[in-house]
Amino acid sequence: MNYFILIILFVPQLSSSDISEPWQIGFQDPATPIMEGIINLHHDLMFFICLISIFVSWMLIKTIWHFNKHTNPKASSLAHGTVIEIIWTVTPAIILLIIAIPSFSLLYALDEIVSPTITIKTIGHQWYWSYEYSDYTNEDGEFLNFDSYMIAEEDLTMGQFRLLEVDNTMVVPVNTHIRIVVSAADVLHSWAVPSLGIKCDAVPGRLNQTSLFIKREGIYYGQCSEICGINHGFMPIAVEAVKLPNYISWISNKFND
Structure with missing residues (x-):
């Protein structure tokens, strides 16, 4: 049996200690409001990252599938589109603004020194x-x-x-x-x-x-x-x-x- 498991079983008070665990890929349990904010911001950003990753992957696959000589022997004459260029410029800017609001709040909290006891x-x-x-x-x-x-x-x-x-x-x-x-x-x-x-x-x-x-x-x-x-x-x-x-x-x- 793993020695770490033995320690937790026989010394139960250690189970509340905040340490890294074997093969851990996530955060340790937060003990301060600042760390809670950091973890929440990370989870919020991961939501946008997953959506963007899925969309970009879909675009790449679609492009590879359609833009080849076997699927479409006759190439399209479309060179660019004003509407789509506006969309893929404005959309990332809006996403960055949405991310910035909680980011600024957290940065301010990190720098703020409340009257210390x-x-x-x-x-x-x-x-x-x-x-x-x-x-x-x-x-x-x-x-x-x-x-x-x-x-x-x-x-x-x-x-x-x-x-x-x-x-x-x-x-x-x-x-x-x-x-x-x-x-x-x-x-x-x-x-x-x-x-x-x-x-x-x-x-x-x-x-x-x-x-x-x-x-x-x-x-x-x-x-x-x-x-x-x-x-x-x-x-x-x-x-x-x-x-x-x-x-x-x-x-x-x-x-x-």
Whole structure:
């Protein structure tokens, strides 16, 4: 029996984790309104793509069938038609306008930063991530910050995922507007989590920002999406969304560590 199936059967809480599955060709389950919008736009576009593909295929087949010397030995004298040229020029323009309306709305939502309750700074290093919760300080005025390294394969326990688990997850509360500030300390990185609909470049000397609003609890996995060196594939991202009381307890415990 497949080991993945065994893990799901014996560790049922992992079935809600958002990870890629073997032979997966679709999206991971969305956990944010942004990712839901991305998936809905994709499905809407696929509708138009299928219609256009069927129509173009039908035209090609019809052309190949009729425009040959065996079917029509006498060639047509028709060179062009004003009406048909207007139709095949205007129709694609109308389709693009129909597609543009939801696209602009989604692009605006991707750029919009709603007044955040929490701000988290994410810094990419070769080859790990560090997180800084700048909204909280201890008695000495120090921010809460920690590094997040990938757990080596030989240190994994039953139910953990290879190349995706980290020693310190980024913990955030659900149903809360969060601002993620992304940068890098050395080379280009990219902080990307598919289920959250986030892919933000980490550029040395520059701060990029994106917003986050997670609707359900869970652990969401991602990886660096910018080729950043020899260990590019070994700096995963793990975001754990919990209820607000659990988040407050986690913050308190982090300061006491």
